[in-house]
Amino acid sequence: xKSKLLLALVSITVAGTAAAQAEWMGLPPLYVTMAPAGTAAAxxxxxxxxxxxxxxxxxxxxxxxxxxLPGTHKGTGWEKTRVxxxxxxxxxxxxxAAMAFTKEANxxxxxxxxxxxxxxxxxxxxxxxxxxxxxxxxxxxx
Amino acid sequence: xKSKLLLALVSITVAGTAAAQAEWMGLPPLYVTMAPAGTAAAxxxxxxxxxxxxxxxxxxxxxxxxxxLPGTHKGTGWEKTRVxxxxxxxxxxxxxAAMAFTKEANxxxxxxxxxxxxxxxxxxxxxxxxxxxxxxxxxxxx
Numbered sequence: 001x002k003s004k005l006l007l008a009l010v011s012i013t014v015a016g017t018a019a020a021q022a023e024w025m026g027l028p029p030l031y032v033t034m035a036p037a038g039t040a041a042a043x044x045x046x047x048x049x050x051x052x053x054x055x056x057x058x059x060x061x062x063x064x065x066x067x068x069l070p071g072t073h074k075g076t077g078w079e080k081t082r083v084x085x086x087x088x089x090x091x092x093x094x095x096x097a098a099m100a101f102t103k104e105a106n107x108x109x110x111x112x113x114x115x116x117x118x119x120x121x122x123x124x125x126x127x128x129x130x131x132x133x134x135x136x137x138x139x140x141x142x
Numbered sequence: 143x144k145s146k147l148l149l150a151l152v153s154i155t156v157a158g159t160a161a162a163q164a165e166w167m168g169l170p171p172l173y174v175t176m177a178p179a180g181t182a183a184a185x186x187x188x189x190x191x192x193x194x195x196x197x198x199x200x201x202x203x204x205x206x207x208x209x210x211l212p213g214t215h216k217g218t219g220w221e222k223t224r225v226x227x228x229x230x231x232x233x234x235x236x237x238x239a240a241m242a243f244t245k246e247a248n249x250x251x252x253x254x255x256x257x258x259x260x261x262x263x264x265x266x267x268x269x270x271x272x273x274x275x276x277x278x279x280x281x282x283x284x
Contacts, residue, residue, distance in 0.1 A: 034244050047206065048211060051205060051208035052208045052209050052211075054205060055204045055205040055207075055209055056209070058200060058201075058203075058204035058205070059200075059201050059206065061200075062197045062200035062201050062204065063193060063196060063197040063200070064197045064201065064283070065197075066190065066193035066194045066196070066197045067150045067194050067198070069190060069194075097176055118199045
């Protein structure tokens with residue numbers, strides 16, 4: 001336990017050097033994985049990548065499925081819904097994507113926390129896949 | 143502590159009676175407070191209201207601000223961003239709304255957990271206000 005913590009601290013320190021900073025700059029903000037705001041223009045600092053990864057991990061484990069009750073696609077609230085009715089009838093598909101999202105988000109928090117930009121970028125791809133899959137199939141486009 | 147827990151359990155039991163169930167049915171899903179899927183058509187059960195309130199509380203306390211780095215509005219990822227540039231230049235306004243959101247989300251988890259539909263509905267209004275305020279000003283409409 002103690003050696004793992006030490007390793008993480010050493011890794012973060014290494015990531016803080018100028019060379020590692022430059023490497024991190026090639027990493028797009030993690031916001032792309034959670035919300036419709038993908039960007040390759042802006043770049044993140046290591047500490048921001050860790051904060052973002054931690055936030056996504058918390059959200060992925062929040063039980064947010066409780067916010068998507070059947071029938072909410074018929075909503076007439078203060079904003080139009082962007083969820084397709086199929087979201088509520090393809091539960092197996094949706095549950096599989098949700099589980100993959102949680103798994104990859106947990107892994108992302110570990111990888112980003114360890115301070116390795118290349119591994120973080122690779123994990124970002126794995127984390128994006130279940131997000132994009134579900135959005136492509138069940139989110140109404142603008 | 144013990145008496146508070148007992149009170150909460152008694153309240154939930156009372157909410158489980160047929161009459162209280164009917165009262166809860168007038169409560170719109172809490173999804174309206176978090177995402178663009180407001181609905182007055184579908185109605186929630188008390189246990190679903192509690193789960194949703196808990197999820198929103200976790201999300202509100204997740205540090206999700208880390209996902210909105212300056213520059214993300216220039217993004218060209220797999221979905222167009224819906225955040226306006228003003229989100230990044232009106233930090234005082236945004237921070238105030240974020241703090242109000244967290245405060246009301248914490249209160250909502252308490253109120254929903256206590257099993258009082260009328261109070262939960264009232265708290266839903268207070269929780270919706272900072273959501274709607276920020277969306278109205280900084281979210282690009284369809």
